Amino acid sequence: MAGQQMQDPPPLVSVLIPARNAANTLWETLSSLRAQSFKDFAVVLVDDASSDDTRAIGEHFVEYFPKGRFQILQGPGKGISAALNLGLAAIQSPLVARLDADDLSEPLRLERQLRIMDRNPDWLLCGTEVSVIDADGQVIDQMECPKSSVEIRKRLYEKCCLHHPTIMFRRDIVTAVGGYRSQFDGAEDYDLYLRLLEVGKIGALNERLVRYRLHPGQVTASIGRPYRLVADMALLAAIARFHGEEEPAFTKETLATDLGHALRAEIKQRGFTFLSPKVARHVAHRIKKSNAGMERLKGLLFAQNAKARNYKEAAKALLV
Structure with missing residues (x-):
C-alpha cells in the first residue's frame, strides 16, 4: 500500500541468551x-542487570548481523525466568533456540x-547431547x-534429562503454556x-551440538545443590x-519442609503409581540433606515397598 513500508518477515529461528556478568x-x-552454517536467524541477548562489560560486548556484535537481527534487552535482574520471558516476548520467530552466555x-x-x-512437526521441543568443556574451553567429558x-517422556517423569542450553522449541506453544515460571x-x-x-x-538429536561449560559459578554447582529440591x-x-489437582505450594525459604509434606501426601494418596520407588527414595535423600524430618517418610517408603513385595527398595528405604 502506498505510504507504508513492507516489514521484513521474522527469521525462522531466534537464539535467546540470558546473560548476567558474562563478559x-x-x-x-x-x-x-x-560461525553457524544456517544464517536465517536472529539473536536476542538479555543483559540481566550486569555490572561488567556484558552489554558492551553484545553491542560490538550488532554490526556483524543484518539490521534488526541482533537485539539487546535490559533485563529486570529478577532471575533467569524473568529474563527468559522478557526475551520471549520480543521474539517473533516461530522457533527459539536457547543458549547460555558461557556455552x-x-x-x-x-x-x-x-x-x-x-521432519517432526509434532515435536514441541528438541534437545541435543553436549560436549563438556572446562573454564579454558577444553573438552573434558560428554x-x-x-x-x-517415548523414552524422554519416561525419563522426564523421573528426572531432568535434557540440557537447557541445547533446546530448540516452538515459541507459540511455550508461550501458550505460560513460558518460564520464576518460582x-x-x-x-x-x-x-x-x-x-x-x-x-519432546525429542532429541543423537549429536553433540553444544559445548557446555563447567565452572564454579553456575547454579548446579551451588553448595547444597538447592536446585535439586526445586526440581523435585x-x-x-x-x-x-x-x-x-492443585500444585503443592512452596517457598524458597521453606522448600525442604514443603517438599517433605508434598512427597508424604503423594505417597499416601497414590503410592508409587506415578512416582517410582527409586525416585521417591532419591527425593527422600535430598529432603534429609536439608534437615527435614524423615522418620514418618521412611516408614511410608518401607511400608509401600514391602506391600508391593519390592523388598530391595524396602530395605533401601530404611537407610534413608
Whole structure:
C-alpha cells in the first residue's frame, strides 16, 4: 500500500541468551553463532542487570548481523525466568533456540535442529547431547540424553534429562503454556519440559551440538545443590496437574519442609503409581540433606515397598 513500508518477515529461528556478568565468556559464545552454517536467524541477548562489560560486548556484535537481527534487552535482574520471558516476548520467530552466555554452539547446531523439527512437526521441543568443556574451553567429558519421544517422556517423569542450553522449541506453544515460571528458578527448564509433555512430544538429536561449560559459578554447582529440591517439587507439581489437582505450594525459604509434606501426601494418596520407588527414595535423600524430618517418610517408603513385595527398595528405604 502506498505510504507504508513492507516489514521484513521474522527469521525462522531466534537464539535467546540470558546473560548476567558474562563478559569473560560472552565473546566466545557469540562468535560461535557467527560461525553457524544456517544464517536465517536472529539473536536476542538479555543483559540481566550486569555490572561488567556484558552489554558492551553484545553491542560490538550488532554490526556483524543484518539490521534488526541482533537485539539487546535490559533485563529486570529478577532471575533467569524473568529474563527468559522478557526475551520471549520480543521474539517473533516461530522457533527459539536457547543458549547460555558461557556455552558454545557447534557450527551445524541450528541447521541440524531446524531439519529435525521440520521432519517432526509434532515435536514441541528438541534437545541435543553436549560436549563438556572446562573454564579454558577444553573438552573434558560428554553428556548424553534419551532420544525418542517415548523414552524422554519416561525419563522426564523421573528426572531432568535434557540440557537447557541445547533446546530448540516452538515459541507459540511455550508461550501458550505460560513460558518460564520464576518460582522454579534453578529448575525452570525441567518445569517447562514437564508442562510441555502435557500437550505434545519432546525429542532429541543423537549429536553433540553444544559445548557446555563447567565452572564454579553456575547454579548446579551451588553448595547444597538447592536446585535439586526445586526440581523435585516441579515433578510433584506435574503429578498433581496430571490428576487435576492443585500444585503443592512452596517457598524458597521453606522448600525442604514443603517438599517433605508434598512427597508424604503423594505417597499416601497414590503410592508409587506415578512416582517410582527409586525416585521417591532419591527425593527422600535430598529432603534429609536439608534437615527435614524423615522418620514418618521412611516408614511410608518401607511400608509401600514391602506391600508391593519390592523388598530391595524396602530395605533401601530404611537407610534413608
